[in-house]
Amino acid sequence: MKTDSIFYRLFQTFPSTFFELINLQASEANAYNFASVELKQTAFRIYGVFLPVADTSSQPIYFVEVQFQKDNEFYARLFSEVFLYLRLYAPTTDWRAVVIFPRRSLEPTQVQPYRVLLESQLVTRLYLNELGEVTEHSLGVGIIKLVVVNKKQTPLLAKNLITKTRSELSDKALQEKVLDLIETIVVYKLPRISRQELIKMFGLGDFDIKTTRLYEELKQETTLEVVMRQLRRRIGNLSQQLQDSISQLSIEQLENLAEALLDFSTEEDLVAWLQDNLTQA
Numbered sequence: 439m440k441t442d443s444i445f446y447r448l449f450q451t452f453p454s455t456f457f458e459l460i461n462l463q464a465s466e467a468n469a470y471n472f473a474s475v476e477l478k479q480t481a482f483r484i485y486g487v488f489l490p491v492a493d494t495s496s497q498p499i500y501f502v503e504v505q506f507q508k509d510n511e512f513y514a515r516l517f518s519e520v521f522l523y524l525r526l527y528a529p530t531t532d533w534r535a536v537v538i539f540p541r542r543s544l545e546p547t548q549v550q551p552y553r554v555l556l557e558s559q560l561v562t563r564l565y566l567n568e569l570g571e572v573t574e575h576s577l578g579v580g581i582i583k584l585v586v587v588n589k590k591q592t593p594l595l596a597k598n599l600i601t602k603t604r605s606e607l608s609d610k611a612l613q614e615k616v617l618d619l620i621e622t623i624v625v626y627k628l629p630r631i632s633r634q635e636l637i638k639m640f641g642l643g644d645f646d647i648k649t650t651r652l653y654e655e656l657k658q659e660t661t662l663e664v665v666m667r668q669l670r671r672r673i674g675n676l677s678q679q680l681q682d683s684i685s686q687l688s689i690e691q692l693e694n695l696a697e698a699l700l701d702f703s704t705e706e707d708l709v710a711w712l713q714d715n716l717t718q719a
Contacts, residue, residue: 442504445504458576470490471491472488475523477522477526484520488502497531505545510546513556516535581619593635603620658688661696666684684712695711
């Protein structure tokens with residue numbers, strides 16, 4: 439799973455989650471903007487930085503790193519990035535570093551050069567499999583837990599989070615973003631999950647299915663399958679090149695092709711239609 443992008447999306451969509459993770463009030467997020475920062479003229483990029491907004495400059499800067507692989511040089515890189523940021527941007531406020539591991543076993547063990555920093559209040563180390571009861575109460579932290587629970591627990595937790603999202607988030611745009619994030623995590627963790635299972639998990643019969651990205655993807659996939667089947671019946675097996683071209687069509691183009699193919703009798707008819715419509719697109 440691309441955990442960096444998952445956590446970046448989560449903290450952008452739900453910044454209060456970060457502050458709940460470090461045992462602060464969710465409202466602290468109102469004083470910050472979250473961003474990824476590239477350190478100029480170096481190969482370093484800090485995964486995420488919570489920067490205080492202009493009128494709350496007394497708040498500390500939070501550097502966030504998510505580490506889901508074993509890397510003995512992780513702390514060397516982390517503190518190099520932090521201090522390079524301080525040198526380049528010269529902030530006048532305090533700073534904190536928050537490191538997120540899925541479990542303790544992935545944390546480097548040779549930490550002597552960084553021991554003073556790690557044992558200070560400047561650094562917080564979090565282990566997602568040790569979050570405890572906070573995941574039962576916080577929607578955002580529950581989504582983080584979804585990343586690390588085993589595959590057997592994933593469907594039930596995802597369904598609970600979906601229910602929680604719909605009941606707690608009145609903002610429809612935010613609700614859709616959070617549901618999309620949950621869906622992304624589920625599909626990454628359960629790549630063999632069927633469309634029927636996803637529909638059941640997301641309770642698509644209980645709300646307007648046409649408002650979801652999942653609906654659009656399922657609709658396009660279903661339409662593509664139907665069009666391919668109809669084409670094979672009309673003109674026989676298709677070359678891989680033609681199949682690839684058809685799979686790139688939009689849902690609207692696929693629906694147009696479904697109507698047009700009724701007049702096809704040879705593969706040349708399909709090729710001509712694709713040339714005309716792809717050129718127009």
